[in-house]
Amino acid sequence: MGVTVKIDFKNMLVNDRVKPYLFKARYGIEKESKRVDLSGDLAKTDHPKSISERDDHPYIQRDFSELQMEIITPVTETLEELFHYLAAIHDVAYRSMGKNEMLWPLSMPPGLPENEENIVIAKLKSVEDVQYREYLSHSYGRRIQMLCGVHFNFEFGDEFIQALFNAQSDMKEYRDFKTEIYLKATRNYLHYRWLFTYFYGASPSSEKNFFKEESLHGAVRSIRGSKYGYTNSDDVQVSYSSIQNYLSDLSSMVQKGLLSKEKEFYSPVRLRGGKHVSELADHGIKYIELRNIDLNPFEPYGISYEQAEFLHLFLLYLLWKDEGENCDEWVKMGSSYNDVVALEHPLEHTKFEKDAENIIDEMEQLVKILDLPISETLFVHLREMLMDPSKTLAGRLYKESEKSSQVQVATSIAKENYQKSWDKPYQLAGFTDMELSTQILMFDAIQKGIQVEVLDRHDQFLKLKLNDHVEYVKNGNMTSKDNYVSTLIMENKTVTKKILHQHGFRVPKGEEFQTIEHALRSYHLFSSKPIVVKPKTTNYGLGISIFKEGATYEDYHHAITLAFKEDNSILIEEFIKGTEYRFFVLHDQVLAVLLRVPANVIGDGKHTIEELVIHKNRDSLRGSDHRTPLERIQLGELENLMLKGQGYQFDSIPKKDEIIYLRENSNISTGGDSIDVTDQIPDDYKEIAVDAVGALGAEICGIDLIIEDTNVPATNKNAYGIIEANFNPSMYMHIYPYQGESRRLTMHIIHYLFPELLQTQST
Numbered sequence: 219m220g221v222t223v224k225i226d227f228k229n230m231l232v233n234d235r236v237k238p239y240l241f242k243a244r245y246g247i248e249k250e251s252k253r254v255d256l257s258g259d260l261a262k263t264d265h266p267k268s269i270s271e272r273d274d275h276p277y278i279q280r281d282f283s284e285l286q287m288e289i290i291t292p293v294t295e296t297l298e299e300l301f302h303y304l305a306a307i308h309d310v311a312y313r314s315m316g317k318n319e320m321l322w323p324l325s326m327p328p329g330l331p332e333n334e335e336n337i338v339i340a341k342l343k344s345v346e347d348v349q350y351r352e353y354l355s356h357s358y359g360r361r362i363q364m365l366c367g368v369h370f371n372f373e374f375g376d377e378f379i380q381a382l383f384n385a386q387s388d389m390k391e392y393r394d395f396k397t398e399i400y401l402k403a404t405r406n407y408l409h410y411r412w413l414f415t416y417f418y419g420a421s422p423s424s425e426k427n428f429f430k431e432e433s434l435h436g437a438v439r440s441i442r443g444s445k446y447g448y449t450n451s452d453d454v455q456v457s458y459s460s461i462q463n464y465l466s467d468l469s470s471m472v473q474k475g476l477l478s479k480e481k482e483f484y485s486p487v488r489l490r491g492g493k494h495v496s497e498l499a500d501h502g503i504k505y506i507e508l509r510n511i512d513l514n515p516f517e518p519y520g521i522s523y524e525q526a527e528f529l530h531l532f533l534l535y536l537l538w539k540d541e542g543e544n545c546d547e548w549v550k551m552g553s554s555y556n557d558v559v560a561l562e563h564p565l566e567h568t569k570f571e572k573d574a575e576n577i578i579d580e581m582e583q584l585v586k587i588l589d590l591p592i593s594e595t596l597f598v599h600l601r602e603m604l605m606d607p608s609k610t611l612a613g614r615l616y617k618e619s620e621k622s623s624q625v626q627v628a629t630s631i632a633k634e635n636y637q638k639s640w641d642k643p644y645q646l647a648g649f650t651d652m653e654l655s656t657q658i659l660m661f662d663a664i665q666k667g668i669q670v671e672v673l674d675r676h677d678q679f680l681k682l683k684l685n686d687h688v689e690y691v692k693n694g695n696m697t698s699k700d701n702y703v704s705t706l707i708m709e710n711k712t713v714t715k716k717i718l719h720q721h722g723f724r725v726p727k728g729e730e731f732q733t734i735e736h737a738l739r740s741y742h743l744f745s746s747k748p749i750v751v752k753p754k755t756t757n758y759g760l761g762i763s764i765f766k767e768g769a770t771y772e773d774y775h776h777a778i779t780l781a782f783k784e785d786n787s788i789l790i791e792e793f794i795k796g797t798e799y800r801f802f803v804l805h806d807q808v809l810a811v812l813l814r815v816p817a818n819v820i821g822d823g824k825h826t827i828e829e830l831v832i833h834k835n836r837d838s839l840r841g842s843d844h845r846t847p848l849e850r851i852q853l854g855e856l857e858n859l860m861l862k863g864q865g866y867q868f869d870s871i872p873k874k875d876e877i878i879y880l881r882e883n884s885n886i887s888t889g890g891d892s893i894d895v896t897d898q899i900p901d902d903y904k905e906i907a908v909d910a911v912g913a914l915g916a917e918i919c920g921i922d923l924i925i926e927d928t929n930v931p932a933t934n935k936n937a938y939g940i941i942e943a944n945f946n947p948s949m950y951m952h953i954y955p956y957q958g959e960s961r962r963l964t965m966h967i968i969h970y971l972f973p974e975l976l977q978t979q980s981t
Contacts, residue, residue, distance in 0.1 A: 225398060227537050230385045232587060240588055242375025243530060244505070245300045247291045249520045250281050250366035251321040251513070256636075258328055258629035261285055264341065266314045270667035270975075273342050277307045277664050278314075280340035282351055282363040287311055287321065292669065293371070297526050302648035304519045309647040310664045312639035320636040323515040324615075324628045325420065325442045327364040330427040334360040353478055358448070361428055365421075365442050367512055368521045370529055371490070373505035374399065393502040397461050399537065400503040404487045405458050405545050406536035409552030411486055411510055412559040413574055414532070415443045417603050418525055420512040420611035422564045423624055437564050439612040443486075443510050444560035450484050451476065459545045464489065465499055486510035486556075510556075515615055515628065518635045524596060531592060535581045564612040574604055642838065644847050644954050653678050653844045654950040655694035659964040666968060666975055682971065689971045693946045694964065695918050697971060699805075700945065704915040708945035711754050711789055714914065721913040723906070724939045728791030730754065737778045737788065741771055748793035750941075751777040753785035760784050763856060764882030766793055776859060794939035796926035798884050799899065801907035802947055802963060803919045805970055808904040810952040810961035811896045817851045817880040817889030821872030827861065828853060828868040831880070839954065844887065847954035851880060851889035892951040894958025902932040910940055918967070920947020 230236055253261040265271060265287075269278050279288045289307050294300040312321065322328060331337060337360040339351045354363060379396050389395040419440030434446055441447060454476050457463040471477045480495035488507040491498040508529065513520040542548035559568055568574060582597050584590075599609075607613045618627045639647070646657040649672070656678045663670050663682055671681040673690075682689045691697050696705070707713050715725045728750075731737040745768055752762040761784035763777035781788040802810040819830035834840070835850040842850055851857075853868055857880045861867060864878070872878050884890045903925060911919040922942040930937050949963040969976050 225386060225388055225395075225402075227382070227399075227402070230382050231534070231538050233381075233385045236378070236381040236385055237588060239375055239378035239381050240534065240590060241530070242295075242378045244293050244295055244373040244375065245291075245297060245526065245530075246293045246371035247289075247300060247304055247521065248369040248371070249289045249304070249513070250368075251287050251289070251323075251520065252283075252327055252364065252366060253285045253287055253315060253319050254322045254328060254629075254632065255319055256633070258322070258625060258632065260328060260330070261319050263319065266316065268314045269311075269665055271343075272667050273344050273347060275667040276669050277667070278311055280342065281366075282340060282354065283360075284338040284340050286340070286364070286366065292671070293373075295375075297523060297530075300526065301519070301523055304521075305648035306646050306660065307664060308519050309639055309645075310661055312636065313643055313661075314665055317640070320632045322366075322628060323513060323520070323631045323635065324624070325365055325367050325512040326424050326624075327366075327428065328625060328628070329425045330361055330364060332427055334427075337361070337364065350478070354482075357478075359430075361430070362448050364428075365448050367442060367509070368514075370508040370511055370521070370526065371505055372508065372529065372533060374533075397502040400489065400506055401458055401461065402541065403533050403536050404489065404506055405549055406539055406541050407487055407506075407508070407533070408458070408485075408549045409541065409555075410532075410536065410539075410577065411552060412556040412568075412570060413577060414510065414529075415440050415556055415559045416568050416570075416574065416610065417528075417600065418512065418514065418611050419443050419560060420515055420615055421447075422612045422616045423619070425625060437612075437616050438561045439564055439610070440512055440560040442512050443556065445557055448484055450482070454483065456483065456485070457546050458549055461489075461498055461503065465495070468495060484509070512611070514611055515631055516611065518638060524593065524599065527593060527596060528600075531581060531585070531590065531596075534588075534590075535577075535584055538584060539580070564610065564616040565607050567607055571604065578604065642846075644839075644950065645845070649675075650845060651675070653693060654846065655844075655948060655964065656680070657845075658950060658953055659691065659694045659967060662962070662964045662968050666972075668968065668972065682968075684972050684974070687972060687974070691967075691971070694949055695967050696946050697918065697967075699917040699970070701915065704917075705945045707914055708916065708919065708943045709755050711752075711942065714943050718910055718913060718940055718943075721910075723910050723913070724936065726750070726791040726794050726939055726941060728789050730787055730789055731778075732787050734778055734782055737790065738775060740790070741774055744774070744790055745769065745771070748795070750789075750791045750793050751781050752789055752791070753781050754787040754789055755785050760888070761788075762883040762885075763859065764793060766795075766882070773859060773863075776855070780856060791941075794924040794941065796924040796939070798941070799895065799903075799923050799925060800947070800951075801899075801904065801921050801923060802949070802952055802961075803907055803911040803916075803921060804963070804966055805917050806908055806912070808896075808899075808907055809963055809966055810894065811899045811904070812952055812955065813893040813895045814884035814886055814951075815891040815893065815956075816882060816884045817857070818891070819851075819872070819878050819880070821874055821876040821878060823871065823874040826869045826871050827866060827878055827880075830872075830878075839956070844948070844950070847950050848892070848956060849887050849889050853880075857881065886948065886951045891956040894952065894955040894961065896959070896961060898928070900928055900932070903928065903938065906932050906938060906940075911943070914943055916943070916945065918945075918947070920944035 255261055265280050265284055277290055281288045291300055291303040342348050383392055383395050421440050421442040422437040454471055456467040468480045486509050489503050490507055491501045491504045514522055578600050585592050603610045608617050646661045649657055660670050669683040673679040673681050678693045680691045712730050718725050747768055748766045750764050761781045800812040801808050819834055831851045840846055840848045840850045860880055881888055886892050907921050910921055924939045924941055952961040952963050
């Protein structure tokens with residue numbers, strides 16, 4: 219026991235057939251935080267009801283206490299994707315807690331109750347899990363359970379391990395070889411983990427009632443990472459010399475009553491191979507879980523990208539680095555080194571400074587030898603922290619706390635993170651480049667415990683999974699519930715009109731043109747009539763021109779040219795007088811009705827139209843490319859044409875309170891204002907919308923009705939006109955209207971796709 223298999227990893231790592239796969243890996247993060255109120259005191263509420271309260275929620279769970287929120291990322295193959303998910307899940311957690319709570323940014327808890335029985339154990343549905351927490355409460359006390367940190371799950375890429383395996387001949391079984399890779403990395407990590415504690419330890423002091431009595435004097439680097447943190451008794455000893463010895467020792471600890479079960483072994487590194495420790499014997503080690511990471515208070519998500527990058531490089535280095543002859547003594551030595559470093563003063567140079575310099579030099583040399591893609595600043599920052607301990611995380615936190623107190627610093631940081639998450643509540647951090655309706659759908663899916671995989675970020679293509687139920691969604695609401703033909707029908711405005719007309723619905727009369735020349739030759743047919751010129755298939759109101767009093771030949775020509783820029787076929791239709799409403803229909807039900815006011819500004823008698831537009835565009839709700847609830851108003855050819863018809867130019871100064879419309883079409887995507895009128899629209903018009911969508915064979919549709927007077931029954935002649943049906947209707951404008959009640963359509967979509975969620979809630 220204690221003697222290990224010796225494999226020459228140094229030569230294998232520099233092998234040209236291995237090098238292409240060196241940075242192939244899979245990552246995951248589990249991060250614990252305590253919920254506090256806006257004053258920085260422990261929250262007194264239960265786990266948020268808006269988050270699915272399943273014990274096995276894939277993203278947001280409770281740890282020991284009802285106040286400990288654990289954020290869990292999916293497994294990713296890049297660090298970029300890992301941090302996108304980490305940011306997104308944090309957004310969901312924050313905005314699910316509500317406006318009166320935030321997440322504490324430190325591993326050490328704020329002031330705890332004097333009576334530790336007042337620390338509430340997580341109210342889980344699993345009786346066994348609650349009983350296990352009660353056992354921990356009796357064995358270790360509830361105070362120590364309030365420590366929080368980050369668990370970094372790391373798996374070397376299969377291609378990398380396979381390349382290493384092919385580059386050697388000492389071991390014949392791939393599974394055994396893979397296990398030995400992780401065992402070596404683990405042994406060396408346990409020996410050298412003091413280096414990570416020096417740089418990134420961040421729990422220098424405790425608040426009231428953490429210790430039963432004053433058992434630690436002065437500030438240190440990491441209480442959590444020291445013997446005062448969450449550790450097993452000294453009697454618990456496990457060998458990492460082989461997987462057989464590791465499992466045998468764990469089993470022995472349980473039989474002796476030193477551990478209640480294998481998962482009570484709180485090593486800084488856990489070997490993972492399945493749901494249960496015993497599965498390691500059959501499946502080998504699949505990945506390792508690094509558990510000695512304090513929350514980084516200076517990062518909104520508790521860990522920085524640079525820290526994660528360091529850990530990956532560090533693990534490669536530890537695979538390359540030779541280890542001691544007796545692995546058990548090697549690991550024990552690392553524990554004593556780590557305790558020394560963890561209990562050093564935050565501003566003190568470490569006792570092992572020379573060793574740390576050598577390790578950094580060796581790591582940097584390894585990067586050059588292997589030509590690894592490491593951030594240029596990584597080694598710069600490591601050397602800065604080594605030369606000046608006040609730049610380490612513990613040093614920074616200690617220095618900041620000297621100006622006031624650790625509690626005040628932590629509360630201030632928590633409020634900054636809180637404000638950042640609530641600043642743009644319509645966005646999902648990590649995915650703000652995606653279309654807004656898709657972001658909101660992802661938020662709702664994460665909140666309800668549906669696994670979200672982004673299949674194609676640019677194309678807004680998602681895979682949603684709840685247990686064994688899988689649904690694919692594109693652009694927020696294009697799903698398997700609508701057949702392909704229905705989508706093609708709605709994409710083609712001519713076909714849409716014909717089908718609706720055949721079913722007895724009123725649609726505008728008009729003609730289709732494939733060339734500018736043909737459209738121009740037909741000018742005399744439309745010159746004196748109110749008309750709409752628009753592309754045949756495009757959405758978002760692009761290329762649409764409206765002439766309520768007819769058009770001059772010049773303006774007609776211009777409008778046709780703009781429409782043909784968006785499509786190779788255009789429609790010229792009669793203009794139906796009235797107000798345009800967007801009805802959102804889902805499965806035979808109108809869920810929202812929106813009045814869209816065309817892009818406009820209100821004069822003040824002082825500023826030009828252009829200046830008024832600039833001012834209105836400063837609203838935080840306005841942006842571009844459908845990433846905000848409202849779009850910025852543009853000043854282009856169509857707007858110039860519209861102003862010209864009213865006798866204005868961009869530099870004109872309208873009178874005070876005069877409303878100047880810059881567009882005829884009322885699309886939100888062209889700068890319009892959205893007003894929810896769902897409750898004001900009579901049911902007979904809603905029935906028209908539902909029946910029209912049914913005629914098109916669709917389940918999800920945004921259908922646009924022109925209604926002159928909603929008080930007139932829909933059955934009256936010419937009471938309405940249907941001008942368009944949209945197979946991918948925008949949802950965000952209903953969820954975040956300019957005025958009126960929010961309609962959470964994305965949640966309706968999720969419940970439509972996963973009706974079992976409603977059944978679970980009802981029980």
